Amino acid sequence: MSDATNDRVRWAVVGTGGIARRTVGDLRASGGAEVVAVASRSQASADAFAAEFDLAGAYGSFEELCAADGVDAVYIGTPHSTHFAYAKAALEAGKHVLCEKPLTMTADESRELGAIAARHGRFLMEAMWMAFGxxxxxxxxxxxxxxxxxxxxxxxxxxxxxxxxxxxxxxxxxxxxxxxxxxxxxxxxxxxxxxxxxxxxxxxxxxxxxxxxxxxxxxxxxxxxxxxxxxxxxxxxxxxxxxxxxxxxxxxxxxxxxxxxxxxxxxxxxxxxxxxxxxxFPAEELGYVPMFREVNAAILAGELEHPTRPISATVEAxxxxxxxxxxxxxxxxxxxxx
Ligand SMILES: NC(=O)c1ccc[n+]([C@@H]2O[C@H](COP(=O)([O-])OP(=O)(O)OC[C@H]3O[C@@H](n4cnc5c(N)ncnc54)[C@H](OP(=O)(O)O)[C@@H]3O)[C@@H](O)[C@H]2O)c1
The missing domain is CATH 3.30.360.10 (Dihydrodipicolinate Reductase; domain 2)
Incomplete structure (x- = not known):
């Protein structure tokens, strides 16, 4: 089980595709965050991504990331159908989860993730950046x-x-x-x-x-x-x-x-x-900064959800x-x- 330090959340990015590449800079710029690692299905992709974005940790499987110390939260940027399994495993490993949209493919899966997050005392949110802009x-x-x-x-x-x-x-x-x-x-x-x-x-x-x-x-x-x-x-x-x-x-x-x-x-x-x-409205980096900033603050404050995008709203959508x-x-x- 990992715990955020008092002043920053240590993030790992999951996936090395389009959205992962696009958001590392914004996550870094959001204040209260340190991007420490990446996880990929292949060690070679993880190594290349870590070298390009100057990350200390490169995991060649999601399981290795879940077992890692020094990672408080994961940002899941993989295809929709993989979100539920990755988010569930991360929460059960004691990591906070911010997951790309849609959080899951069904409302029931999001309900289940919400219950798992609550049970493990971990933050969970769909990365609906539009609502935070x-x-x-x-x-x-x-x-x-x-x-x-x-x-x-x-x-x-x-x-x-x-x-x-x-x-x-x-x-x-x-x-x-x-x-x-x-x-x-x-x-x-x-x-x-x-x-x-x-x-x-x-x-x-x-x-x-x-x-x-x-x-x-x-x-x-x-x-x-x-x-x-x-x-x-x-x-x-x-x-x-x-x-x-x-x-x-x-x-x-x-x-x-x-x-x-x-x-x-x-x-x-x-x-x-x-x-x-x-x-x-002046852009902050690529536009994801407001969401990341508020998620960092919520995690550091010990919140399990964010009022702007609670799990109940994700379930309803x-x-x-x-x-x-x-x-x-x-x-x-x-x-x-x-
Ligand atoms: N908020 C936004 O502005 C925004 C923009 C675009 C996309 N998204 C969201 O981000 C998510 C990913 O989109 P993307 O455009 O980044 O997709 P993508 O470029 O296709 O990349 C997805 C990455 O996920 C990993 N992955 C894990 N399991 C996979 C599987 N079973 N099949 C294929 N790849 C798998 C792969 O990385 P490894 O090979 O390293 O494992 C792949 O590079 C989607 O849910 C989408 O809705 C959000």
């Missing part, structure tokens, strides 16, 4: 202050045509492939942050027989009367942006949706001309995504039987 934070504050009146509608999208020879995690059902769990998760999470859990869901799109969803539009309706129209895709481009319409104004979240550099707030009621203001995928499968099956 200054643009989404400020948007939620402005809405809470009533600046756009009552929020009634969200339109948001995120998607891009992933090449057929692109990363297998997008196309391989066994790795959790598809658009929704990779990119659509941001739109579902944004709707959840604004409106809560949907009562009704309508879905149209295309899903392969193996369950890999290629693209979908989904409307989420909420008990308050608010609704969200969302779209995601791995076969065509969906500009990563969104807007929220309220009874007295609107807020546009400018690209990229997961880490907007600016928002545009428009207020005013006809016949008065609308007044628009653009609010800029996964329940919504499971419903979307089930409805999309029904839609596919109805079409093929026609």
């Amino acid at each position: 200054p643009a989404v934070r400020r948007t939620r504050e402005l809405i809470a202050e009533g600046v756009i009146g009552e929020p009634r509608f969200l339109q948001a999208g995120l998607g891009y045509p992933v090449p057929a020879d692109g990363p297998p995690r997008f196309w391989d059902a066994s790795l959790g492939g598809g658009a929704l769990y990779d990119m659509g998760i941001y739109t579902v999470t944004l709707a959840q942050l604004l409106f809560g859990t949907p009562t009704d869901i309508t879905v149209r799109g295309e899903m392969r027989d193996d369950g890999v969803d290629l693209h979908e539009t989904y409307q989420l309706d909420f008990a308050s009367g608010a609704s969200a129209q969302l779209v995601t895709s791995i076969t065509f481009l969906v500009p990563p942006s969104g807007w929220i319409g309220g009874t007295q104004g609107s807020i546009s979240l400018n690209e990229p949706l997961f880490s907007p550099r600016s928002i545009r707030v428009t207020t005013g009621r006809p016949p008065a001309p609308p007044v628009s203001e653009t609010i800029e 996964l329940e919504t995504m499971e419903r979307i995928k089930a409805l999309l499968a029904e839609h596919r099956d109805r079409q093929s039987s026609d």
